[in-house]
Amino acid sequence: MSGTPRVAVLSGGMSLERDVSLRSGTRITTALAEQGLEVDRIDVDAGLVPTLERGRYDVAVLALHGAAGEDGTIQSVLELLHLPFSGSDVLASSLAWNKPIAQGLYARAGIAVPERITLSQQAFRELGASAVVDRIAPLLGTPLVVKPVTGGSSLGLSVVTSAAELPGAIVGALSYADAVLVERFVAGTEVAVTVLGDRPLPAVEISPKDGRYDFSARYTAGATEFHAPARLDADVVAACERTAIDAGAAIGARDLWRADMIVDDAGTPWLLEIDTCPGMTETSLAPLAAEAAGMAFPDLCRTLVGLALDRAA
Amino acid sequence: MTAYAPPTPARRSPVRLDTDPYLSRYADRVTGLAASEIRALFSVAERPEIVSFAGGMPDLSVMDLDAVADLTASIIRDQGTVALQYGGGQGRPQMREALVDLMAYAGVPATADELVVTVGGQQALELIAKCFIDPGDVVIAEGPTYVGAVAAMNSHQADVRHVPMDGDGMRMDLLEDTLAQLAREGRRAKYVYTIPNHQNPGGVSLSEARRVRLAELAVEHDLLVIEDDAYGLLGFDGEVATSLRTLIPDRVVYLGTMSKTFSPGVRSGWIAAPTPVREKLVLLREAADLCPSNLTQLMIERWLTTQPWQEQIKRYRALYQHKATLMLDALASEMPAEVDWTRPRGGFFVWLTVPTGIDTSALLAKAIGRRVAYVPGRGFYDDGNGGDQLRLCFSFPPTDRIREGVSRLAELLHDELGLLRSVYGDDAPELAGRRGGGAGA
Numbered sequence: 001m002s003g004t005p006r007v008a009v010l011s012g013g014m015s016l017e018r019d020v021s022l023r024s025g026t027r028i029t030t031a032l033a034e035q036g037l038e039v040d041r042i043d044v045d046a047g048l049v050p051t052l053e054r055g056r057y058d059v060a061v062l063a064l065h066g067a068a069g070e071d072g073t074i075q076s077v078l079e080l081l082h083l084p085f086s087g088s089d090v091l092a093s094s095l096a097w098n099k100p101i102a103q104g105l106y107a108r109a110g111i112a113v114p115e116r117i118t119l120s121q122q123a124f125r126e127l128g129a130s131a132v133v134d135r136i137a138p139l140l141g142t143p144l145v146v147k148p149v150t151g152g153s154s155l156g157l158s159v160v161t162s163a164a165e166l167p168g169a170i171v172g173a174l175s176y177a178d179a180v181l182v183e184r185f186v187a188g189t190e191v192a193v194t195v196l197g198d199r200p201l202p203a204v205e206i207s208p209k210d211g212r213y214d215f216s217a218r219y220t221a222g223a224t225e226f227h228a229p230a231r232l233d234a235d236v237v238a239a240c241e242r243t244a245i246d247a248g249a250a251i252g253a254r255d256l257w258r259a260d261m262i263v264d265d266a267g268t269p270w271l272l273e274i275d276t277c278p279g280m281t282e283t284s285l286a287p288l289a290a291e292a293a294g295m296a297f298p299d300l301c302r303t304l305v306g307l308a309l310d311r312a313a
Numbered sequence: 314m315t316a317y318a319p320p321t322p323a324r325r326s327p328v329r330l331d332t333d334p335y336l337s338r339y340a341d342r343v344t345g346l347a348a349s350e351i352r353a354l355f356s357v358a359e360r361p362e363i364v365s366f367a368g369g370m371p372d373l374s375v376m377d378l379d380a381v382a383d384l385t386a387s388i389i390r391d392q393g394t395v396a397l398q399y400g401g402g403q404g405r406p407q408m409r410e411a412l413v414d415l416m417a418y419a420g421v422p423a424t425a426d427e428l429v430v431t432v433g434g435q436q437a438l439e440l441i442a443k444c445f446i447d448p449g450d451v452v453i454a455e456g457p458t459y460v461g462a463v464a465a466m467n468s469h470q471a472d473v474r475h476v477p478m479d480g481d482g483m484r485m486d487l488l489e490d491t492l493a494q495l496a497r498e499g500r501r502a503k504y505v506y507t508i509p510n511h512q513n514p515g516g517v518s519l520s521e522a523r524r525v526r527l528a529e530l531a532v533e534h535d536l537l538v539i540e541d542d543a544y545g546l547l548g549f550d551g552e553v554a555t556s557l558r559t560l561i562p563d564r565v566v567y568l569g570t571m572s573k574t575f576s577p578g579v580r581s582g583w584i585a586a587p588t589p590v591r592e593k594l595v596l597l598r599e600a601a602d603l604c605p606s607n608l609t610q611l612m613i614e615r616w617l618t619t620q621p622w623q624e625q626i627k628r629y630r631a632l633y634q635h636k637a638t639l640m641l642d643a644l645a646s647e648m649p650a651e652v653d654w655t656r657p658r659g660g661f662f663v664w665l666t667v668p669t670g671i672d673t674s675a676l677l678a679k680a681i682g683r684r685v686a687y688v689p690g691r692g693f694y695d696d697g698n699g700g701d702q703l704r705l706c707f708s709f710p711p712t713d714r715i716r717e718g719v720s721r722l723a724e725l726l727h728d729e730l731g732l733l734r735s736v737y738g739d740d741a742p743e744l745a746g747r748r749g750g751g752a753g754a
Contacts, residue, residue: 130738219348222333
């Protein structure tokens with residue numbers, strides 16, 4: 001490659017997080033164009049491969065959220081096209097995408113993850129799993145977090161305070177994935193640590209004004225207060241950063257990932273999940289973390305392009 | 314490009330990061346406006362792979378576009394300096410005269426002086442809410458009701474009390490209960506908002522007997538009625554029902570729109586109101602946007618005075634009757650016995666009620682995965698109801714995709730019922746059939 005790199009920003013697609021993805025993609029595209037790069041925003045559809053071939057791009061920046069964008073699907077297409085792309089590879093993406101598998105790997109790596117049960121639709125339909133649902137609350141305690149095993153943006157997530165609410169929450173979460181994760185609710189401070197390259201950005205503390213960091217609290221500007229670095233003791237912040245780095249290593253994440261965790265009263269960070277293609281909207285955590293590190297959004301985007309191109313060099 | 318090393322982040326003391334630095338400046342009425350998961354999902358529903366029964370839009374494929382092109386060109390040629398100029402806040406007198414003729418065709422008496430031309434029916438709803446509602450004021454509306462009316466009432470912080478419907482529209486016994494309850498609270502409703510013809514989203518119409526009863530109750534309880542007649546001319550049989558405005562003209566503010574019988578793109582509606590109200594509405598509208606577009610008013614004037622618009626309305630009726638029949642036939646043959654729906658005789662919509670335990674908001678994600686979309690019921694209520702209901706629009710989707718879309722939705726509901734039974738086991742909620750053709754909650 002010589003001269004200015006041609007960048008394809010991939011966003012949109014058919015995922016349930018299409019809207020968020022389009023917002024991330026548009027923002028990245030504008031930022032990279034401001035930096036003088038040749039950049040196209042591409043709405044991912046069945047014409048993607050010919051579009052990418054025609055465009056003769058040097059690098060792709062992924063702003064895809066949800067299935068096909070984050071689960072390794074697009075990554076494997078891009079690998080076949082020999083088009084360098086930002087973010088994790090096929091394996092790391094697919095591992096992070098499946099929360100039960102990823103949590104198993106994090107636990108094996110010695111990272112604290114909340115106790116959990118995974119139940120698939122098949123378990124209910126074919127194995128009579130409804131008969132064991134009433135064992136979950138005694139096992140894990142209440143409240144419980146119920147969420148689909150895949151996907152982000154808190155879609156399909158609910159917190160139940162009694163065993164009686166579990167079946168309804170499970171049915172709701174099964175609208176978003178074929179299986180659900182029922183997890184012990186960890187009370188504490190919600191913290192997100194974004195890792196860029198191999199370095200953690202300042203830990204961001206999340207305080208939703210109405211108490212829940214749900215879809216609306218995530219994407220309504222002003223609905224959540226963020227503090228960076230998190231207002232925690234230095235050793236606790238360091239533990240959060242170590243958790244983010246170790247968890248990324250456990251699945252082989254690269255370039256940019258965000259680790260979501262809750263720090264309990266004892267100062268232990270409990271890892272909930274890693275997002276290998278974190279949101280890049282105006283209210284998203286990764287850009288806020290970069291901003292807290294003194295890195296403007298266009299510089300963060302330029303960094304992602306640089307990391308992908310360097311790997312191809 | 315040289316090998317890249319990300320900068321080492323600077324250590325700083327904690328700072329609050331503002332994602333909205335304007336937050337402290339907003340008015341109270343804005344605080345409830347938030348990002349919505351459902352709205353985000355509709356971004357996928359617009360993709361062509363999906364059969365969307367979501368958007369309530371007319372099918373403009375039967376519109377005589379050549380005629381519209383010719384009349385628009387001639388407006389610019391003959392009256393260009395008028396069309397492109399400011400106009401009066403009440404709307405052009407000629408436009409209002411033409412609308413009076415259209416109302417007469419619908420059996421609704423009016424004079425041009427009583428009318429205010431608005432930017433679609435939505436501006437009319439907003440102006441009326443602004444005119445009558447102080448924060449906390451009570452408004453009565455059908456449950457479910459038009460989502461845009463809920464938004465307009467919400468933006469003025471109304472306390473909306475819903476009155477359920479059945480196959481004959483708003484239930485007058487329950488309206489009386491609501492009025493009695495308000496009396497006990499020492500409050501009164503600022504107005505009753507109703508869509509009496511082919512209701513959105515219910516797909517039912519207020520029976521003649523109930524129109525008379527509503528008029529009696531309005532007199533008895535000193536009520537003001539907002540009669541939103543968006544779909545009155547779209548009865549499949551061509552019949553028009555008795556307008557509430559005919560029965561109690563001094564107690565009705567009537568809303569009309571060109572969006573269903575001509576085009577939503579021209580953004581034209583109107584209000585017919587008693588003189589004192591009309592005067593206030595004109596002043597409010599001047600504060601909002603000065604005046605309606607002269608260009609689109611001229612288009613509508615010419616449409617209504619030089620073109621066979623009655624024939625166009627007949628074409629729409631025939632097309633929508635055909636599409637509604639396709640949808641109702643598909644629903645009858647494919648839906649699980651536990652699902653109930655209304656049988657519209659006009660308008661754009663069918664309203665479905667699914668068994669308790671299925672949340673239509675959560676189910677939308679799965680529906681989109683199966684390449685079909687609808688509008689979940691909750692948005693049509695201000696009180697959190699509607700979680701087991703959904704709206705299907707038959708007017709817009711292409712004829713050849715209606716059955717396919719209904720099949721996808723039916724298959725999903727069959728699966729979901731099976732899942733519900735398997736998750737709840739012996740504790741499964743009541744899933745018995747409850748078909749009846751009503752629109753109630």
